[in-house]
Amino acid sequence: MFFSTFRYLIIIIIIIFFSYIGLIFSLEATTGSSIDGNLTTDDYVISSSGFIWPAPGYNTITSYYGYRNAPTSGAGTFHSGIDIGAPTGSKIVAAFSGTVIFIGFNGPNGYTITISDGYYTANYSHVSPYFLVYEGQNINQGELISTVGPKNVYDVPNNPYKDSAGNPTNGATTGPHLHFSLKIKGSSVNPLNYF
Numbered sequence: 001m002f003f004s005t006f007r008y009l010i011i012i013i014i015i016i017f018f019s020y021i022g023l024i025f026s027l028e029a030t031t032g033s034s035i036d037g038n039l040t041t042d043d044y045v046i047s048s049s050g051f052i053w054p055a056p057g058y059n060t061i062t063s064y065y066g067y068r069n070a071p072t073s074g075a076g077t078f079h080s081g082i083d084i085g086a087p088t089g090s091k092i093v094a095a096f097s098g099t100v101i102f103i104g105f106n107g108p109n110g111y112t113i114t115i116s117d118g119y120y121t122a123n124y125s126h127v128s129p130y131f132l133v134y135e136g137q138n139i140n141q142g143e144l145i146s147t148v149g150p151k152n153v154y155d156v157p158n159n160p161y162k163d164s165a166g167n168p169t170n171g172a173t174t175g176p177h178l179h180f181s182l183k184i185k186g187s188s189v190n191p192l193n194y195f
Contacts, residue, residue, distance in 0.1 A: 081181030110171025125179035
């Protein structure tokens with residue numbers, strides 16, 4: 001009698017457990033949310049040009065494309081992209097599908113990932129030095145490729161970029177952000193024309 005009741009109790013617990021798991025996955029599918037913090041399609045903003053905004057959840061432009069006063073030593077007066085203000089660790093996704101053609105420290109751009117599809121080439125700069133992608137990797141549009149890097153980075157040989165306290169920075173930067181630049185067949189264009 002005891003074992004029979006115990007067996008039914010175990011069966012009821014298993015049914016409740018699987019019902020709960022089914023409910024969680026059902027809610028995730030209907031709301032577009034994610035229980036593990038990964039991006040879902042609801043996080044994307046897709047432009048009329050078909051590009052996905054590279055910094056989900058962040059849309060403040062802190063420096064526009066074109067001529068400007070250089071914000072720090074080593075920064076150019078012609079800004080070949082847009083700076084999207086976002087805190088360190090914010091997710092960065094591929095604006096379009098392509099192949100990773102460069103990862104590394106790229107002078108004033110700091111740690112950079114470059115993706116090209118043969119027509120468009122995008123630079124994602126001032127990213128985390130802990131790369132999530134590798135050169136030659138094929139990337140799908142919307143795929144997580146990196147996170148916004150910290151202002152200060154260390155262990156970059158001969159890094160000439162420093163903040164006011166003399167600490168080495170992630171390229172010519174005054175703080176964490178994503179610098180996103182876009183080229184069409186090698187010619188720089190204003191990324192905002194495609195968003």
